[in-house]
Every structure is written in structure tokens, then in C-alpha cells.
Amino acid sequence: MGVFYEEIPESLIRWIREQRMFWVATAPLSGQMHINVSPKGGDYFGVVDSRTFWYMELTGSGCETLAHLYEPGNGRITIMLSAFDGPPKIVRLWGKGHAMENGTKEFADFAEKHKIEAIPGTRSIIVVNIHQVGSSCGFSVPYYDFKGHRSILNDHFKQKQAKFEAGNEKESMPRYWAHKNAWSMDGLASSKIGLETGKAFSIAPIKKMVGPLAPLNNQRFKGGVPIQQVILIALLSVILGVLMTLHGPFLLLVCIGGIYATFLTWALLQERITTTPFECEPSLVSSSSSRPAAPDTEYFKFPIFLNTIQSLLAFISGTLYLLAMATTSSGPLLLPSSHALAPLLLVAITQTLSSPFGYASLAHVDYLTFVLAKSCKLLPVMFLHVLLYQKRYPFSKYLIVFAVTAGVAIFTLYHPPKVGKVSTKNAQNSSLYGLALLGISLGFDGLTNTTQDHIFGSPKRYGRVTAPQMMAATNLLSCVLMTTYLLITPHVPLDYFFSSLSSGSTSVDSNTTHELASAVAFLQRHPRVLYDVLGFCVAGAIGQLFIFATLNRFGSLVLVTVTVTRKMLTMVLSVVWYGKSLTLGQWAGVGLVFGGIGTEAWIQRQEKLDKERKKHELEKKSD
Template sequence: MTQTVTREGTLKFQNVSMNAKEQQSDRLDLKSNPISDRENGAEAHSATSGNSIVSMIICVLGIYASFLTWAVLQERISTTPYGADGRVFKASLVINTVQSVLAAVVGFIYLEFKKKGDDAKYNASIFPNSKTVQQYLLVAVCQSLASPFAYASLSYVDYLTLLLAKSCKLLPVMTLHLTIYRRRYPLYKYMIVLAITAGVCMFSVFHSSTKAKSASSAASSASSSSSLFGFLLLGINLFLDGFYNTTQDHMFHTNKSITGPHMMCGLNAISGALTALVLISPFTNQLSEAIDFISLHPRILYDILLFGICGALGQVFIFHTLEKYGSIILVTVTVTRKMFSMLLSVIWFNHKLQLGQWAGVFLVFAGIGFEAWLKYSEKKVKTK
């Protein structure tokens, strides 16, 4: 009997031992699972990182393709004749209206697409209150006024000068932040502005000296006066650009319900409505002039529509890049895009630049590039 008990006890012990071994084996399997999970996590992270890089490349290429084409079309529409009569399209309000309407439509589609995601901020109204509408209206008025000054300046300065001057938005933005919002900047910001301003001056001086060599003194004096008036128009354009840029920044900081798609749709809708009202008013005959020009040269209609589509798609890529990859990536892409726009203009329209002008271009983009590098360095220090 004792033996039986012992055997039963032994059998029970063996069963318990076997169960313990199985449990231990199960624990070992469980311990091995985190390794597998880490491997799966690493693979998932690698896949996500790879998708992010591909997405960023698509955004960068989208910005380049949209705005390089946009720049070529802008120069073609506003500076080159379309027929043997030598007439140049001057109805800038029509161009602005087409671009604003197309950008508002594309912005609305973009916003509806973003609403399908998990982020609830995109479900907010485009015009949540009267204050937001007033801010949109202020920005739209400045934006609508700024563009005609830029187009008008092309009668007195060339497109390359316009491109280079438009790269100097930092100057009016800083000035307005200092005077309106009482914001102070570090010394290097002022040095960058000085370098950019010097670069634009070098480009203009060498461009003027080139013209003077092939003209009489009277014609040279008239040309200099015209250039000064052109720069005055550019200055007004930059001031208005700076004002609506700072107002946009202020809106983003003070109203968290406003996102890029909201701004794109709302602002362009109001801008399009404003310029359309001006077009049908008795104060301008640009609409009838545009219809007359298009009837004689229908090819320009395709250029204007493509110009508007490129601008609208470019804005989508810009807002998506800003949201997903931050301002540093966007600034870098924007700076290089402007450089490529200038190079493309030189090649496409066969512009001739003097060595001093190239030096001025280098000084401008060196200043902008240095600013982008400093922003990147500051952000890198903050993330450590």
C-alpha cells in the first residue's frame, strides 16, 4: 500500500514536474515573443519611415513641378507677346481671379479629404465667426492689392529682378513685426537682411550699367527713372506681402481652429470674390480687354488656366509639407525652388546676366540659405 502511494505520489510529482516544464516552456515562448514583437516593430517603423521619405520626396517634387511651371507661365503671360501685333496681356486682375477661384476649389477639396482622417480640427467651420471673416478680408484685400503692383512693375523692371526682389520678403516681414507687434530679432537676422538687400542692389546696379552701355545718356537717364519707379512698385508689393504674411502668422497663432486647408479655401474664396467684383465694376475695363485679347489669341486662355491650376496644386503641396515635415524643410525647398526658377528663366527666355549680377544673386540666396541653416540648427538643439 505504501508502495502504491509512493508510486501515485511519484506519478503525481512527475505530472506536476511535466506541467512545470510546460509552463516554463510557455514562459520561455512568451519571453521570446517581445523579440519577435521588436522585430515586427522595427519592420513596421522601417516601412513607416520609408513611406515618410517617399511622401516627402513626392511633396518636394510637387512643389518644384508646380511652381517652376507656374513661374515660367507667369513670365510668359505677363511679359511676352502672343501674336504678331506685339501686344502683351495686361489684365492682371483676371489672372488673380482665375488663380484665386481655382485655389479655393482645390482648397475645399483638400479640406474635405482631410476631414476623412482622425484629426477633428479639420471639422471646424471655414468661417467660424465674424472676427475670422474680418481677418480673412483684411488679408484678402492686401493680397489682391499686392499682385497688381508686382505685375505693373514688370513694365519697368525685368522678371529676374521681380523674382529676386520677391525673395526678400524677410525685410518687410521683420519691419512690420518690429513696428506693429513689437517683436525683436537677434543681430544675425539684421545681418541677413543687409546681405539680401545688398545682393538685390548689386543685381540692379549691374543690370542698369549693362543697359547704359547700349543707350544714349538721355535714354539711360529715362531708363534709370523707370527702374526706380519699378522698384517703388516692387516695394509696395513687398510691403503688402509682408503685411498679409504677418497677419496670417498672427491668425495661426491666435486661432488654433484655423488650419492650412481652412486658410487656403477661405482666403482664396474671399480674394476671388473681391477681384471678381472689381472686374465687373465700372472702375476698370480689364475684363473687356481680357476677353478681346483671348478672342485674338486663344492660346493664352490655356496658359492662364494652367497657371491657376499649378498655383493651386503648389499651395496644397506647401501646406502638406508644412504640416508633416515642418517649416525648416519647407524653407529649404522654397529657397532652392526660387533659385531654380531664376535659372530656368535665364535658360528658357535666354536672359543674359553679368558677373556682378550673378554675385548679387549668390549674395541673396546665401543670406536666405544661411537663415534656413540657422533655423535647422536651433531646432536640432531644442530637440536634444
């Protein structure tokens, strides 16, 4: 007869500690995925108190339990123990599991507190917070005689650790976790250390399923709203926005919703496109790639090709928007004056150059660092305003710049250290190089925004350029520039040029000089990435419509507020969607950055209100 308890009775605690094996069951949230049951043996478990059970999770080829515990909104776990001698009994412990991976401070603190000695191959400690206990008869469970625990697994990882300590870095546990434990069989993110190590060293994950249900590049099941639906919603929002131009508040809601939907989608697809390893034949991987790919993986690294498609779609959507909003008195469609062509061309050039440096940095820094740094555009904008136009700022704005800079620095410094020998000098140099690339990208961003402000602020010189005109014109120019680059570079002898500068010691990556052909070949090898590329470009093009519509109708202050909160949500969504985690120091850095940007937006709002009040007072006096 079954009996249930809210916690483990003392009599069962003693019985549990006497058992020599147990089973662990977990399941993903999706009904399309697979339930997992794992047998556990050895003296590697215990009971902390009547509501807490723990066990040491040893390394194996599978890693389903961690994936299910890490899945947002999941964490369900069941422990089952059964008597094979003596009185029959089955005990089940239901609860929520919490994983502490080996190499983290949390793991070390728990092991020290409870006097747990980790053995070679220990992957994590799983703590089960129990909310229900069940005891049943077990009358049909057969008798078995216990002969002893198998030592094969322990011996294997002892040998592996000995090889690693002798200097063979390929035998490190983080590399093993990266290859076999980074993803579950359903494509859910599993070992966090494995994921980080795999990204740092471009270690391809092992294939765990075959047949039509096998996930493709660990991307089959992601849950949430499908990308196609989000883009469809954004398209409908554009139509709705045009139809509701006479209703300001409704249009603002549509614009905000459109910016969020399109650019959150855009950010998720950007991270997926640039960080997903794709399996290929070893001969297809370029040895001179900026990302140190493993022998059987390659990455999508064609930023000019990607941005050309996005610029073309943005030009088309911007032109359609201009045509829809055009009136008989609206003047020239694209440019109000030919004098605006030169500064708009500068915007197109800087906009075109910024993106490749940003994408290149993703080979050396993680996506969260990338997003946070890209949120700090006010730094180069202020610097260039001071340098080029001798503009002066109040002291408060310099404090904001300091806070934002400190936030980025803290976020980078408090990045979780790699385990084993992952945190090497080369890895640190790689991160610094990535930050340098990000800095160059931000510099171009700053020049882009500064020039745009100059164009908008000089109507007598350049004519009154509207935001939609800016969007259409700059994207057209960018598309022409990048298309020219893609078509010309295969015929330019860059190899000869660089070798002449370096006495023949430098070669140029064929993916750089033949980016168009390389990108097309990549899409032919991995056709499924085409959907992500098109989704990314469509989301970016439509997102620009919402941005320029917001700028044109509601001003830069509203736009800054919306984009700042959108970037915050991008970081949060990246953490949740891809199963990442931030340290306390990193959260402090995030707080400094967005706190500084938010303060800047508040100051701008106060300045605008003061100007409007003074203007109103002057109008009263004149009356």
C-alpha cells in the same frame, strides 16, 4: 581625296587667309527646325591660331547663326571655303561657335587685341573653336573670276549710322536688331541686345515665316517637357500624396516634387504671359498703357482677371483637399472660429493687392530682378513684426537683412547697360519706378505673411486654423473681392473722379476700369494665350496645395528650404530657357540674396533643434 586634321595645317592657314568668301552653316537641335547656310564675303575674317577661326558677322535681316549658337546645348558651326581659281580645293572647319555682340566689353576686348576694326552694321564677332578640319578635292567646283566686293550693305549701314548720329534714334542698330534680329525664323532667341532693346521699347519682331510651320509670337518651338505633361504630373502627384499620407518620407518627396514642378511651370508661364508682345491692329493698342507698346503690339496686362481665375481654382482644390482629409472630429470645414474671419479677410486683401503691383513692375524691370526681389519677403516680414508686434530679433538676423538688401541692390546696379541710346534717363527712371512698384508689392507680401503668422500663433483668439483651411478661406475671400472689383469698376465713374482731382488732365485706362471685358477681348484676339493662362492658374492652384501640405505636415523650416531652392532654380531656368545671361556682379548679388536666405533657414533650424533639446531635457528631469 579627303584628308582630316585635328587643327589647321600651316599651309591651309595661308590658303584660308587668301580666300575672298566662305559659307557658315549652323542648325538648331530640334529636327523640326531649319538648318541655316549663310555666304560671307569681304576681308572680315581671320585665323588666330591653328584651332581658332573668327569672322565679323554683319547685320542682315536674318539672325539664324546667333540663335543656334545661343541655344542651350548647341553651338555647333561649320565653316566652308572653296577655291574658284587656281588648284581646286574645299576646306571645312568644324567646331563650337562663340558669339561676342557689338557693344559688349568682350567684343571690344577681342577687337582691340586682334586689331579688328568694326564697321557700321557690325553685329558680332563669331569665334570658332575648331576640333576638326577637312580638306577635299573640289574637282567639280566651277571657275569664277573675282570682280570685287559689293558695297551695298556697308553703304546702307553707313547712312543709317549717320542718321542716328544726327539725332534720329529710330535709326539705331539696337532698334534694328530688336525688330529683325531678336528671334530666329523658328522662334529661337537670337540677338541678346535686340531682345533687351525690344523689351525696353516694346518693338515688335518681324514675321519671318508663313504657313502652318510658322511660329506663333516666337513661341512655337521651346523644347523640353510640354506644359500639359508637367501639369498632369502635378495632378497625379496630388492624388499620390493623398494616398501616401501614412508614409512621411514618401509624402515629403511628393510635396517637394510637386512644388518644383508646379511653380517652375508657373514661373515660366508667368514670364511668357507678361512679356510676350502680341501683334494686333494699331487702333487696338491703348495709348495710356503702362507699357509703352509699339503701334502694332500689345501685352497681356490683366492681373486681377488672372488672379481671380487662380484664386477660384485654388479654392476648389483646397476645398477638395479639406474634404479628402476631413474626419468626424475635425470640426468646421473652413473656419474653426468666426473670430478668424477678420484677419483672414486682411490676408485676402493684402494678397489681392500685392499681385497687381508686382505685375505692373514687370513693365519696368526684367523678370530676373522681379524674381530676386520677390525672394526677399523676410525683409518686410521682419520690419512689420517689429513695427506691429514689437518683436525683437538677434543681431545676426539684421546682418542677414543687410546682405539680402545689398544683394538686390548689386543685382540691379550691375544690370548690363543698354547699347546705343537705350540706357537713357527715362529708362533709368522707369527701372526706379519698377523697383518702387516691387517695393509696394513686397510690403503687401510682408503684411500677408505677418498676419498669417499672427493667426497661426493665436489659437486661443482665432481657434486652431490649419494650413489647408487658411488656403481655402483666403482664396475664397480673394476670389469674392476680385470678382466684385471686376464687376463693379465698369460702373464706377473713375474718369470723373480723377479728372475732378486734376482739373480734367488725367484719364483712366479703359483696360483698368473694364478689365474683365478687356481681358476677354484680348483672349478672343489671341486665343493661344488662353492655354498659358489656364496652365498658369492650374499650376498656381495645385502648387498652393503642395505648399500648404508641406507647411501642415513638415513645418515652415522645410517649406522655406524648398521654396528658396525653387526660386533659385526659377532664376536659372529663366536664364537657360529664354537665353539670358548674367554679369559677374549680378551673380554676386544672387549669391548674397540666397546666401542670406539660406543662412536664415540654417539659423531657424538650429533654434528649432535647441528648443527640442531643451524640451527633451526638461522631460527627462520631470521623469
